[in-house]
Amino acid sequence: MDILDVDDLTTDELTTVLDRAAAVKADHGEGGSSDLLDQQTLGMIFEKPSTRTRVSFETGMTQLGGHAVFLGPDDIHLGHGEPVKDTARALGRYVDFIMARVFDHADAEELAEYADVPVINGLTDDAHPCQTLADLLTVREQFGDFEDVSVAWVGDGNNVCQSFVIGAAMVGLDLTVATPEGYGISHDVADRAAAFGNAPETTHDPEAAVADADVVYSDVWVSMGQEDKREQKLADFEGFQITTGLLEDRPFMHCLPAHRGEEVTDDAIESDNAIVWDQAENRLHAQKGLLVWLSEQA
Numbered sequence: 115m116d117i118l119d120v121d122d123l124t125t126d127e128l129t130t131v132l133d134r135a136a137a138v139k140a141d142h143g144e145g146g147s148s149d150l151l152d153q154q155t156l157g158m159i160f161e162k163p164s165t166r167t168r169v170s171f172e173t174g175m176t177q178l179g180g181h182a183v184f185l186g187p188d189d190i191h192l193g194h195g196e197p198v199k200d201t202a203r204a205l206g207r208y209v210d211f212i213m214a215r216v217f218d219h220a221d222a223e224e225l226a227e228y229a230d231v232p233v234i235n236g237l238t239d240d241a242h243p244c245q246t247l248a249d250l251l252t253v254r255e256q257f258g259d260f261e262d263v264s265v266a267w268v269g270d271g272n273n274v275c276q277s278f279v280i281g282a283a284m285v286g287l288d289l290t291v292a293t294p295e296g297y298g299i300s301h302d303v304a305d306r307a308a309a310f311g312n313a314p315e316t317t318h319d320p321e322a323a324v325a326d327a328d329v330v331y332s333d334v335w336v337s338m339g340q341e342d343k344r345e346q347k348l349a350d351f352e353g354f355q356i357t358t359g360l361l362e363d364r365p366f367m368h369c370l371p372a373h374r375g376e377e378v379t380d381d382a383i384e385s386d387n388a389i390v391w392d393q394a395e396n397r398l399h400a401q402k403g404l405l406v407w408l409s410e411q412a
Contacts, residue, residue, distance in 0.1 A: 115411050116226035116233045117404065118219070120243040120281045121306055127407075128250075128284050135251050135396070135403025142177065142399065150406050151180035157209040158236070159185045159192060159201075159225075161216040166370060167236045167244070170397040171213055178402060183209065192221070202228035211405060214238075232408045234401075239337075242274045245369050246281035247400035252393045253287065253329060256365060264288040266327035268320045269354055269377055270347075271299040274333045274369050279314050283307035289314040292323035294350045320354050324364065331367040332356045332377050348376065358382050365389045 116122060123131065141148065156175045158168065168184065175182040185192075192201050198221050205212055206229035214222050215236035226233040235243055250260075257263045265282060267275055271293045279299055282289040283306075291299060291314045298316055307313045317323050324330050335351045336344045356366060356378040366382060368390045374380045383390060 115408060117243055117408070118222055118226060118233070118235045118238075119241040120246045120277050121284065121310075122243070123284075125284050125310070128281070131247065131403050131407050132251055132254065132400075133403075134407050135247065135400045136254075138178075138402045138406065139251075139396075139399035148177060149179035151175060151178035151210075151409060154178075154180040154210040154409065155208070156180065156182040156211045156213055156405070157185060157205050158182055159190070159212065159214040159216065160236075161187050161192070162237065164215055164236075166394055166397050167213075167215055170401055171236065174398050174402040174405065178405065180210075180405075192216075198224045199228040201225070202233075203230075206230040211408065232411075234404065234408075238273065240273055241277045242369070243277050243281075244397065244401055244404070245274055246277040247404060248393060248396040249278055249331070249367065249369075250281050250285055250287075251396045251400050252367065252389060255392070255396075256389065257328070260285045260287050262288075263329070264290070264327050265329045265331055266320075266323040267291045267293075267314075267331045268323055268356060268360075269293065269332040269351070270297050270335050270337070272333060272337055275299060276303045278331070279303055279307050280310075282314065283310040283312040286312055288312075290317060290323045290327065291315070292317045292320045292354070294318060294354065297350065320360065324360060327364060329365045329367060330356060330361055333369055334371070334373050335377050336373070351377070355379065356382050358385055358387075361385070361387050363387065367393050370394055 172182040202225045213234045213236045219238040219240035366388045
Protein backbone atom coordinates (compact mmCIF):
# COMPACT_ATOMS: atom_id res chain seq x y z
CA MET A 115 0.00 0.00 0.00
CA ASP A 116 1.27 3.46 -0.90
CA ILE A 117 0.59 6.73 0.94
CA LEU A 118 0.85 9.53 -1.61
CA ASP A 119 -1.80 11.62 0.12
CA VAL A 120 -3.71 11.27 3.34
CA ASP A 121 -6.88 9.98 1.66
CA ASP A 122 -5.03 6.93 0.42
CA LEU A 123 -6.06 5.85 3.92
CA THR A 124 -9.69 5.25 4.77
CA THR A 125 -11.11 7.21 7.69
CA ASP A 126 -10.83 4.11 9.87
CA GLU A 127 -7.25 3.50 8.76
CA LEU A 128 -6.37 7.12 9.50
CA THR A 129 -7.71 6.75 13.03
CA THR A 130 -5.73 3.54 13.44
CA VAL A 131 -2.51 5.21 12.27
CA LEU A 132 -3.04 8.10 14.70
CA ASP A 133 -3.71 5.62 17.50
CA ARG A 134 -0.52 3.77 16.56
CA ALA A 135 1.38 7.06 16.59
CA ALA A 136 0.06 7.93 20.05
CA ALA A 137 1.06 4.48 21.32
CA VAL A 138 4.62 4.64 20.00
CA LYS A 139 4.93 8.17 21.37
CA ALA A 140 3.90 6.93 24.81
CA ASP A 141 6.46 4.13 24.60
CA HIS A 142 9.09 6.65 23.50
CA GLY A 143 8.27 8.90 26.46
CA GLU A 144 8.75 5.99 28.83
CA GLY A 145 12.19 5.30 27.38
CA GLY A 146 11.17 2.01 25.83
CA SER A 147 13.10 0.55 22.90
CA SER A 148 11.41 -1.28 20.04
CA ASP A 149 12.19 -3.94 17.50
CA LEU A 150 8.93 -3.52 15.56
CA LEU A 151 10.89 -2.90 12.34
CA ASP A 152 13.90 -5.07 13.16
CA GLN A 153 16.11 -5.65 10.10
CA GLN A 154 13.88 -3.49 7.89
CA THR A 155 15.21 -0.66 5.74
CA LEU A 156 13.72 2.61 4.56
CA GLY A 157 15.13 4.11 1.36
CA MET A 158 14.80 7.91 1.54
CA ILE A 159 14.85 9.78 -1.78
CA PHE A 160 15.44 13.53 -1.49
CA GLU A 161 15.28 16.05 -4.34
CA LYS A 162 14.46 18.86 -1.88
CA PRO A 163 16.45 19.87 1.19
CA SER A 164 15.02 18.86 4.53
CA THR A 165 15.51 19.08 8.27
CA ARG A 166 12.40 17.60 9.87
CA THR A 167 11.58 15.02 7.19
CA ARG A 168 15.04 13.51 7.04
CA VAL A 169 15.81 13.50 10.76
CA SER A 170 12.36 12.29 11.84
CA PHE A 171 12.26 9.40 9.37
CA GLU A 172 15.85 8.36 9.98
CA THR A 173 15.53 8.62 13.76
CA GLY A 174 12.18 6.85 13.66
CA MET A 175 13.58 3.86 11.79
CA THR A 176 16.46 3.61 14.29
CA GLN A 177 14.09 3.75 17.25
CA LEU A 178 11.97 0.99 15.70
CA GLY A 179 15.00 -1.26 15.26
CA GLY A 180 15.38 -0.65 11.54
CA HIS A 181 17.69 1.33 9.26
CA ALA A 182 17.33 4.27 6.87
CA VAL A 183 19.39 5.03 3.77
CA PHE A 184 19.64 8.66 2.60
CA LEU A 185 19.58 9.03 -1.20
CA GLY A 186 20.15 12.64 -2.20
CA PRO A 187 20.09 14.11 -5.72
CA ASP A 188 23.82 13.46 -6.14
CA ASP A 189 23.57 9.87 -4.88
CA ILE A 190 21.16 8.29 -7.37
CA HIS A 191 20.01 8.80 -10.96
CA LEU A 192 16.35 9.55 -10.31
CA GLY A 193 14.96 10.93 -13.57
CA HIS A 194 18.40 11.72 -14.99
CA GLY A 195 20.55 8.88 -16.27
CA GLU A 196 17.83 6.39 -15.34
CA PRO A 197 14.03 6.47 -15.66
CA VAL A 198 12.12 6.86 -12.41
CA LYS A 199 10.47 3.48 -12.97
CA ASP A 200 13.86 1.75 -13.14
CA THR A 201 14.98 3.34 -9.87
CA ALA A 202 11.71 2.18 -8.32
CA ARG A 203 12.14 -1.39 -9.53
CA ALA A 204 15.70 -1.62 -8.23
CA LEU A 205 15.04 -0.02 -4.84
CA GLY A 206 12.03 -2.25 -4.35
CA ARG A 207 14.40 -5.25 -4.42
CA TYR A 208 16.60 -3.78 -1.68
CA VAL A 209 14.44 -1.97 0.86
CA ASP A 210 11.18 -2.52 2.74
CA PHE A 211 9.80 1.02 2.30
CA ILE A 212 10.56 4.02 0.09
CA MET A 213 10.04 7.60 1.24
CA ALA A 214 10.26 10.22 -1.53
CA ARG A 215 10.58 13.97 -1.06
CA VAL A 216 10.45 15.25 -4.64
CA PHE A 217 9.16 18.19 -6.64
CA ASP A 218 6.85 16.56 -9.17
CA HIS A 219 3.97 14.56 -7.69
CA ALA A 220 3.97 12.44 -10.86
CA ASP A 221 7.42 11.13 -9.88
CA ALA A 222 6.05 9.89 -6.56
CA GLU A 223 3.18 8.25 -8.43
CA GLU A 224 5.60 6.55 -10.81
CA LEU A 225 7.73 5.29 -7.93
CA ALA A 226 4.60 3.85 -6.34
CA GLU A 227 3.50 2.22 -9.58
CA TYR A 228 6.75 0.35 -10.17
CA ALA A 229 8.13 -0.34 -6.68
CA ASP A 230 7.02 -3.57 -5.02
CA VAL A 231 7.19 -1.98 -1.55
CA PRO A 232 5.15 0.81 0.08
CA VAL A 233 6.01 4.30 -1.15
CA ILE A 234 5.41 7.21 1.25
CA ASN A 235 5.16 10.79 0.03
CA GLY A 236 7.55 12.82 2.18
CA LEU A 237 6.46 15.96 0.27
CA THR A 238 5.70 16.88 -3.32
CA ASP A 239 4.55 20.13 -4.84
CA ASP A 240 0.97 18.83 -4.57
CA ALA A 241 0.76 17.14 -1.16
CA HIS A 242 2.38 16.56 2.23
CA PRO A 243 0.48 13.73 3.94
CA CYS A 244 3.12 13.06 6.61
CA GLN A 245 2.77 16.63 7.82
CA THR A 246 -1.00 16.20 8.01
CA LEU A 247 -0.61 13.08 10.17
CA ALA A 248 1.54 15.08 12.60
CA ASP A 249 -0.91 18.00 12.49
CA LEU A 250 -3.88 15.82 13.33
CA LEU A 251 -1.98 14.10 16.12
CA THR A 252 -1.12 17.53 17.56
CA VAL A 253 -4.71 18.77 17.42
CA ARG A 254 -5.97 15.58 19.04
CA GLU A 255 -3.43 15.94 21.84
CA GLN A 256 -4.48 19.55 22.44
CA PHE A 257 -8.23 18.90 22.55
CA GLY A 258 -8.62 15.20 23.32
CA ASP A 259 -10.51 14.54 20.10
CA PHE A 260 -11.68 16.39 16.99
CA GLU A 261 -15.27 17.02 17.98
CA ASP A 262 -16.32 20.68 17.90
CA VAL A 263 -12.74 21.81 17.15
CA SER A 264 -12.33 24.54 14.53
CA VAL A 265 -9.13 25.44 12.70
CA ALA A 266 -8.36 28.48 10.58
CA TRP A 267 -5.72 28.17 7.87
CA VAL A 268 -4.35 31.61 6.98
CA GLY A 269 -1.96 31.94 4.05
CA ASP A 270 -1.20 30.06 0.84
CA GLY A 271 -3.35 27.16 -0.35
CA ASN A 272 -0.19 25.16 -0.93
CA ASN A 273 0.70 21.46 -0.68
CA VAL A 274 0.61 21.47 3.14
CA CYS A 275 -2.75 23.22 3.14
CA GLN A 276 -4.24 20.87 0.57
CA SER A 277 -3.32 17.71 2.47
CA PHE A 278 -4.55 19.27 5.71
CA VAL A 279 -7.88 20.17 4.08
CA ILE A 280 -8.44 16.51 3.21
CA GLY A 281 -7.21 15.22 6.56
CA ALA A 282 -9.43 17.68 8.43
CA ALA A 283 -12.43 16.53 6.41
CA MET A 284 -11.64 12.90 7.17
CA VAL A 285 -11.61 13.39 10.96
CA GLY A 286 -14.44 15.94 11.11
CA LEU A 287 -12.49 19.09 11.94
CA ASP A 288 -14.27 22.36 11.17
CA LEU A 289 -11.85 24.17 8.85
CA THR A 290 -11.83 27.63 7.30
CA VAL A 291 -9.20 28.44 4.68
CA ALA A 292 -8.28 32.10 4.19
CA THR A 293 -6.09 32.89 1.18
CA PRO A 294 -5.59 35.86 -1.13
CA GLU A 295 -7.51 35.65 -4.38
CA GLY A 296 -5.80 33.27 -6.78
CA TYR A 297 -4.04 31.29 -4.06
CA GLY A 298 -6.83 29.00 -2.90
CA ILE A 299 -6.98 25.22 -2.82
CA SER A 300 -7.62 23.30 -6.04
CA HIS A 301 -11.10 22.20 -7.09
CA ASP A 302 -9.95 18.59 -6.92
CA VAL A 303 -8.92 18.94 -3.26
CA ALA A 304 -12.18 20.71 -2.40
CA ASP A 305 -14.14 17.92 -4.06
CA ARG A 306 -12.18 15.22 -2.24
CA ALA A 307 -12.83 16.95 1.08
CA ALA A 308 -16.51 17.32 0.24
CA ALA A 309 -16.71 13.58 -0.43
CA PHE A 310 -16.07 13.08 3.30
CA GLY A 311 -18.98 15.40 4.08
CA ASN A 312 -16.86 18.19 5.52
CA ALA A 313 -15.60 20.62 2.88
CA PRO A 314 -13.83 23.69 4.28
CA GLU A 315 -15.22 27.18 4.29
CA THR A 316 -13.14 29.52 2.14
CA THR A 317 -12.59 33.26 2.46
CA HIS A 318 -10.17 36.03 1.54
CA ASP A 319 -10.52 37.64 4.99
CA PRO A 320 -8.02 36.42 7.64
CA GLU A 321 -9.78 38.13 10.53
CA ALA A 322 -13.11 36.54 9.61
CA ALA A 323 -11.42 33.14 9.32
CA VAL A 324 -9.93 33.22 12.82
CA ALA A 325 -12.90 34.82 14.56
CA ASP A 326 -14.43 31.53 15.73
CA ALA A 327 -11.31 29.35 15.44
CA ASP A 328 -9.77 27.27 18.21
CA VAL A 329 -6.45 26.93 16.32
CA VAL A 330 -4.69 29.07 13.73
CA TYR A 331 -2.40 27.41 11.17
CA SER A 332 -0.07 29.03 8.64
CA ASP A 333 2.87 28.19 6.38
CA VAL A 334 5.42 30.01 4.26
CA TRP A 335 4.18 32.20 1.45
CA VAL A 336 7.12 31.38 -0.82
CA SER A 337 7.66 27.62 -1.07
CA MET A 338 10.77 25.87 -2.34
CA GLY A 339 11.07 26.31 -6.09
CA GLN A 340 9.02 29.54 -6.08
CA GLU A 341 11.85 31.94 -5.34
CA ASP A 342 11.29 33.72 -8.65
CA LYS A 343 7.77 34.65 -7.46
CA ARG A 344 8.93 36.01 -4.12
CA GLU A 345 8.34 39.73 -4.61
CA GLN A 346 4.92 39.21 -6.19
CA LYS A 347 3.79 36.83 -3.44
CA LEU A 348 4.96 39.12 -0.64
CA ALA A 349 2.83 41.86 -2.16
CA ASP A 350 -0.17 39.60 -2.74
CA PHE A 351 -0.11 38.27 0.83
CA GLU A 352 -0.12 41.66 2.53
CA GLY A 353 -2.54 41.48 5.47
CA PHE A 354 -2.18 37.72 5.95
CA GLN A 355 0.65 37.81 8.48
CA ILE A 356 0.07 36.00 11.78
CA THR A 357 0.56 38.41 14.68
CA THR A 358 -0.05 38.11 18.41
CA GLY A 359 -3.03 40.40 17.93
CA LEU A 360 -4.59 38.10 15.35
CA LEU A 361 -3.89 35.02 17.48
CA GLU A 362 -5.14 36.46 20.76
CA ASP A 363 -5.07 33.33 22.99
CA ARG A 364 -5.43 30.71 20.24
CA PRO A 365 -2.82 27.97 19.70
CA PHE A 366 -0.67 28.56 16.61
CA MET A 367 0.57 25.84 14.27
CA HIS A 368 3.19 26.03 11.52
CA CYS A 369 4.83 23.14 9.68
CA LEU A 370 8.23 24.90 9.70
CA PRO A 371 10.63 26.25 8.63
CA ALA A 372 9.04 29.64 9.30
CA HIS A 373 10.01 32.83 7.51
CA ARG A 374 9.82 35.13 10.51
CA GLY A 375 8.73 38.60 9.56
CA GLU A 376 6.80 37.31 6.55
CA GLU A 377 3.91 34.90 7.24
CA VAL A 378 4.41 35.16 11.02
CA THR A 379 5.98 37.69 13.34
CA ASP A 380 8.84 36.66 15.59
CA ASP A 381 6.90 37.40 18.76
CA ALA A 382 3.95 35.30 17.59
CA ILE A 383 6.01 32.18 16.93
CA GLU A 384 7.94 32.70 20.17
CA SER A 385 4.76 33.21 22.19
CA ASP A 386 3.17 30.69 24.53
CA ASN A 387 0.45 30.25 21.93
CA ALA A 388 2.83 28.53 19.52
CA ILE A 389 2.61 24.73 19.58
CA VAL A 390 4.91 24.41 16.59
CA TRP A 391 7.57 22.45 18.48
CA ASP A 392 5.05 19.84 19.65
CA GLN A 393 3.87 19.71 16.05
CA ALA A 394 7.44 19.24 14.78
CA GLU A 395 8.12 16.48 17.30
CA ASN A 396 4.97 14.73 16.20
CA ARG A 397 6.42 14.26 12.73
CA LEU A 398 8.62 11.60 14.35
CA HIS A 399 5.80 9.83 16.16
CA ALA A 400 3.25 10.06 13.34
CA GLN A 401 5.69 8.62 10.82
CA LYS A 402 6.67 5.83 13.19
CA GLY A 403 3.00 5.00 13.59
CA LEU A 404 2.57 4.98 9.81
CA LEU A 405 5.62 2.78 9.21
CA VAL A 406 4.53 0.27 11.84
CA TRP A 407 1.01 0.19 10.41
CA LEU A 408 2.32 -0.30 6.86
CA SER A 409 4.54 -3.16 8.00
CA GLU A 410 1.47 -4.85 9.46
CA GLN A 411 -0.32 -4.65 6.08
CA ALA A 412 2.39 -6.64 4.28
